[in-house]
Amino acid sequence: xxxxxxxxxxxxxxxxxxxxxxxxxxxxxxxxxxxxxxxxxxxxxxxxxxxxxxxxxxxxxxxxxxxxxxxxxxxxxxxxxxxxxxxxxxxxxxxxxxxxxxxxxxxxxxxxxxxxxxxxxxxxxxxxxxxxxxxxxxxxxxxxxxxxxxxxxxxxxxxxxxxxxxxxxxxxxxxxxxxxxxxxx
Amino acid sequence: xxxxxxxxxxxxxxxxxxxxxxxxxxxxxxxxxxxxxxxxxxxxxxxxxxxxxxxxxxxxxxxxxxxxxxxxxxxxxxxxxxx
Numbered sequence: 001x002x003x004x005x006x007x008x009x010x011x012x013x014x015x016x017x018x019x020x021x022x023x024x025x026x027x028x029x030x031x032x033x034x035x036x037x038x039x040x041x042x043x044x045x046x047x048x049x050x051x052x053x054x055x056x057x058x059x060x061x062x063x064x065x066x067x068x069x070x071x072x073x074x075x076x077x078x079x080x081x082x083x084x085x086x087x088x089x090x091x092x093x094x095x096x097x098x099x100x101x102x103x104x105x106x107x108x109x110x111x112x113x114x115x116x117x118x119x120x121x122x123x124x125x126x127x128x129x130x131x132x133x134x135x136x137x138x139x140x141x142x143x144x145x146x147x148x149x150x151x152x153x154x155x156x157x158x159x160x161x162x163x164x165x166x167x168x169x170x171x172x173x174x175x176x177x178x179x180x181x182x183x184x185x
Numbered sequence: 186x187x188x189x190x191x192x193x194x195x196x197x198x199x200x201x202x203x204x205x206x207x208x209x210x211x212x213x214x215x216x217x218x219x220x221x222x223x224x225x226x227x228x229x230x231x232x233x234x235x236x237x238x239x240x241x242x243x244x245x246x247x248x249x250x251x252x253x254x255x256x257x258x259x260x261x262x263x264x265x266x267x268x
């Protein structure tokens with residue numbers, strides 16, 4: 001009888017472990033552990049059908065579906081220019097990735113062919129932010145040399161569409177690395 | 186024969202502690218796999234102790250199919266950093 005009580009006590013113990021997790025992926029793994037313990041407790045009390053359902057649906061199916069949902073929703077989509085030297089510098093990408101990781105978000109780069117396509121993407125809400133490495137294209141077209149000097153003095157700009165993401169990233173990126181701006185359509 | 190069950194409960198506490206204190210996701214997955222197998226073996230032991238074939242069949246099913254969830258989750262987590 002004593003072991004019955006100990007096994008049953010494992011269920012609230014793992015449930016408590018589950019609700020104290022902050023990382024969603026860790027919580028999914030602990031949910032799997034909770035499901036396994038729950039299946040054991042149900043089988044112990046003679047409810048074999050409930051145990052089987054908990055193991056197959058409650059653990060296997062729900063964890064897989066939630067993992068896919070969390071993976072596709074908790075990402076920061078950043079629009080960048082695709083070709084050549086205009087891509088995201090590694091220092092900024094690393095700083096962004098570290099800042100986002102603190103909030104369990106993932107950095108996802110979306111490439112676009114031109115400056116107009118980039119602007120269109122943030123206007124159509126396809127991406128959460130766009131990265132512009134230097135001064136606007138009109139200035140760069142006119143005088144190549146002066147555009148380069150202005151790029152050296154002005155840091156690259158990160159236009160963020162959502163105010164919450166903007167406030168989260170405010171302290172993470174140093175101002176000389178990239179300038180954060182809230183996008184207004 | 187109940188001492189077998191008590192020994193298994195003590196063995197079950199080791200991966201639970203590991204899953205609780207380790208921050209690495211793969212260590213947590215290892216602990217999850219360990220717990221999933223241990224609990225289904227415990228269901229099998231209970232079925233033998235009670236001579237209940239219905240619980241025994243469920244234990245075999247959980248033991249063979251239960252780890253598929255672990256595999257699916259591992260594949261999703263492995264491809265997390267590749268995107």
